[in-house]
Amino acid sequence: MALSVIGAGFGRTGTLSLKFALEQLGLSPCHHMMEVFANPEQAPVWLSAARGETVDWDSLLSGYKASVDWPSCHFWRELAAHYPEAKVILSTRDPQQWYKSISGTIFPAMAGGLPEEGPQRDMLTMVRHIVSDKVFSGATDQAHVLDVLARHEAEVKRSIPAERLLVFDVAESWEPLCRFLGVPVPDTPFPRTNSSEEFQARLS
Template identity: 50%
Template sequence: MALEVIGAGLGRTATFTLKFALEHIGFGPCYHMVENFKGARRNVPLWLDAIDGKPDWDAIFEGYRSTTDYPACTYWRELSEYYPDAKVILTQRDPDSWFDSVSETIFSQAMNSRLPESPFGNLMKGAVFGPFNGGDIADRAFMTDWFVRRNREVIDTIAPERLLVFEPKEGWAPLCAFLGVPVPAEPFPRVNSRDELGAASDEKGGLPPDPADLEVFAEGYLAELQAKAFPAS
């Protein structure tokens, strides 16, 4: 199965919302960072190979129709070339708002404190923090400037007919028109995982470094967000 949709937006740009939206309109399963958590013992070694310049994209995305979030978004260029028929979606948000969000969650010391010596820590170092080239992730000016320049690079690189620049507040209409599918009757999912992610990792004292524990953590976290994305009427 070849990828049909590549999410180029960085983590904390409503990538979980996009995951659930894509799955709801027929482009699932969608590969999100949580998939690494869920299948850490299988997936982390594959991503470490990709970081080392030996990617097996077909193995990584076996069974998936779309991607969003880290670590795939770091490789938007490589994936767009490897899957030339896939469409690309760039989720965006205000740069300062993005900086506030990543600083409190996926880039926070509290969340990452237990990871440096684990395999998942190496994945974070290579695929998430690596693109900053040693820049200070606590420096607002540096990070927001990098955010803007990086997103502009996506826009300037991907052919316009292949790219959707998207903010979730726009709802179903532009997403469904871009992908050529009907607009669902259900409201567009509104998932803000900032509080849930912080609370879940705080309860564990940071993300679990043991892959088996990380998989258990991910299952509960994903189930909680799925229930909020499309609550039962």
């Protein structure tokens, strides 16, 4: 099974809501960081990919029909090339609101010491290397982080042909997403989940 949808948007741009929406539209399962938490053996493979080592994408993403969020969004370019028939969704949101969200969730979650061993150490090592080191170069100040976001989104828009790309804010609900995917609009509410409070509650 090959990916049909590749998410290029950073975490905290509504990616968990988008995961659930895509799954409701038949693209199930959809890969998300939550999948790595559920399958911690994936973490070292994602870390190897981030270190530039050769990774078998078909094996790593076996069974998945779509991918969103970190770690996969870091490899949007590689995945778009490997799965040329897949459509690309760049999830986005108001930059100021996004920075407030990531500053209250992902950044604090990456802080602190590493566990001595085990799956949690592998997970945190992978997340820090990809999100902190590779994406944000170890800096979390607002000006830098927002510049990284802006450059990332501009590069996705520049690199992916318009007919293959949807720039999507989950606040837009079903219509643009379903139109892009060529599927009917469900008669159920668009998923809304993973608020900052929910994120923090999972870590407590």
